[in-house]
Amino acid sequence: MQESPLAAIQLLWVNLIMDSLASLALATEEPKDDLLQRPPYRKKEYIISPKMVKHILGMSIYQSIILFVFVFAGHKFVPDTNNTTELDGTNKLTREAIINTHDLYSEECDSKTDKYDADMMAAGDCVYDFGTPYVFAGMPKTLGGLQMYEPYKKTTPSRHLTVVFNVFVLFQIFNMLAARKIHDEVNILEGVFGNAMFVGVWLVIAFGQYVMCQFGGTFMKVHVDGLTGEQWALSSIVAVTGLGWNLVLKFCPETCCPRMGDEDQEEVAAAEKDY
Numbered sequence: 001m002q003e004s005p006l007a008a009i010q011l012l013w014v015n016l017i018m019d020s021l022a023s024l025a026l027a028t029e030e031p032k033d034d035l036l037q038r039p040p041y042r043k044k045e046y047i048i049s050p051k052m053v054k055h056i057l058g059m060s061i062y063q064s065i066i067l068f069v070f071v072f073a074g075h076k077f078v079p080d081t082n083n084t085t086e087l088d089g090t091n092k093l094t095r096e097a098i099i100n101t102h103d104l105y106s107e108e109c110d111s112k113t114d115k116y117d118a119d120m121m122a123a124g125d126c127v128y129d130f131g132t133p134y135v136f137a138g139m140p141k142t143l144g145g146l147q148m149y150e151p152y153k154k155t156t157p158s159r160h161l162t163v164v165f166n167v168f169v170l171f172q173i174f175n176m177l178a179a180r181k182i183h184d185e186v187n188i189l190e191g192v193f194g195n196a197m198f199v200g201v202w203l204v205i206a207f208g209q210y211v212m213c214q215f216g217g218t219f220m221k222v223h224v225d226g227l228t229g230e231q232w233a234l235s236s237i238v239a240v241t242g243l244g245w246n247l248v249l250k251f252c253p254e255t256c257c258p259r260m261g262d263e264d265q266e267e268v269a270a271a272e273k274d275y
Helices: 008-027 033-037 050-076 095-101 107-111 118-122 159-178 196-215 229-250 265-274
Strands: none
Touching: 008 159, 008 196, 050 159, 050 229, 159 196, 159 229
């Protein structure tokens, strides 16, 4: 992988979700009565609390691990049985298209198992197996610089990287629910339906992601035929696990996280004791 798995237009959509729309949704939460039961903020108390640091770091690490697995190994487990349609007006990849365009193809492919493998590629052999039930590897090049999906990007953006984009955005959509609570409350859905703005924005983001993945095509740098039902199910299930990880983080002590700001810890302990 020598290029970003997300295109610039996709990053713009992610930025819109995580900054503008998410801020609009979360900032419209009505004040709760329990705010009056909290102690006042201390003079040097930093706006990012240790609990927030815990969740920011914990969720970032978790999502990064999952996404790296999808980027570098997704072509080995992401289902896609519809990968043998003829390349005519449907803009899909076929064995014939690979043979006619791949400069490393050799006649020996006809008598070999055409599994995708960098060593076979280096030897000048065929690199795709159209009988596999998984997506084509969507990285433009291998880590060694060999071509992978690069010759076929003009035909259609990769379905593999479309799944990566979808998983990443769905992670943020579900994490919006968890971000409503910043004091380790277990019930993240408490009062959610009392905020019509939050529900409306959340649904708009979710519907917008569906439309972009299914109909965005080359404009959004996603596969021209969108994702299959299996791929949507896999993406959604993986993204929902972020809520489970958020629950685990709630029971982890924040003492192991760095404390932001320059507060004297004795003053912090004294203030907590007074309260």
